[in-house]
Amino acid sequence: LTLWLVPSASDSARLKRFMGTRPNSQSTSVSEASYPQFHPHVTLASLPDPEPPQAAILASIPDTLRALSISFDRVQVGDHYFRSVYLAVHPTQDLLDLHHHVHAALGIAPRTPKYPHLSLCYINDDDAAAGERTRYFDELQNAGKIRANDEGASVSLNCGDVSDDDWLSGFQSPEIWITRCGGPVETWTVESKIVLA
Template sequence: MGLSLWLVPSPLEAKKLGFVINSQRKDPSLSVASYPKFYPHITLASLPQSLETELDKIAGSIPTFDAHAPLRCYFDQVKIGDHYFRSVYVAIKPTREILSLYEEVHQRLGLEPRCPAFPHMSLCYIDDADAINGERDRFYDELRTSAVIGFKTEEPEAVQLNCGSEGTNNWVDNFKAHEVWAVRCEGPVESWEVLHKIPLN
């Protein structure tokens, strides 16, 4: 995988989203690669691993946002994907601000954009072998039947996630982009390493 740039929420918002992303109980019959724990994120860029030695250059490619006008990432739809890293994910609304950030970062680094289904936030990673047996569909159906996925009254086509614990309701339909992380994505997901954190405000 190499090096990735992640657009991440604050620890408080990440904790809420973690009730959905990291709450799945692992069935021992599934692959060890299915349902690893990971920090909620939108992949902003996939970089060559050689840039690990140029973290200052990467940090310089990230524009900042006014604290009074932060970058917000709004949820659009929950989808079932056909790739391990897009097993079941939230499609994020492609607002002008988030698309401009995506284009500007790639332009400053001199790279061609290559983030499939940008922007999105994965809810789980499920091994292809388990997906063939319907595990991605099962996970999505469980979100629907347990009312984790809801729809906004004022915007029926847009989803929200119930991030409450122990039967409580805590509906979330967006998060504020807090930082960009440079992450070494090599080996098992839970061994990935955050190399640098770049504030956005």
């Protein structure tokens, strides 16, 4: 099980449009494991087996927690399937405090590399070795989908289609989803949604 910070439905739709960008180069074919569809999210916690009881998971989220502000620092090419190309999210004190609180309440060590981040795509290692992660990132840049702000301190993403610009530099996360992430990515299921105050 994992705990995800998720955008609103409208911001999720915008991010999914952005995440659907593909490199123009048709000369290479990629594995079926690359570019699966998944809901945009920031992984707050990845729970070990055996997983804590549902009641303990729910109790680990403070009752008074309000929607969290997520802002984008930069787009990075990663070295792992689940961090193939991702948005480094600005590590606000609220995000760091919540991360610490949840893990302390559950009595587990964090297993969330590069927290906080939002993955834009998953590309398998063989495709990555052939340059696919870099091609995806280059396509985002070459298509004008990434704009640096504040002298490079943050980025905005153009989530619009070919004819319309729709810039997004962050979002409010109104819910935390408890998601079962076993098996192929496209079979992952949301087991519960926690609406934040």
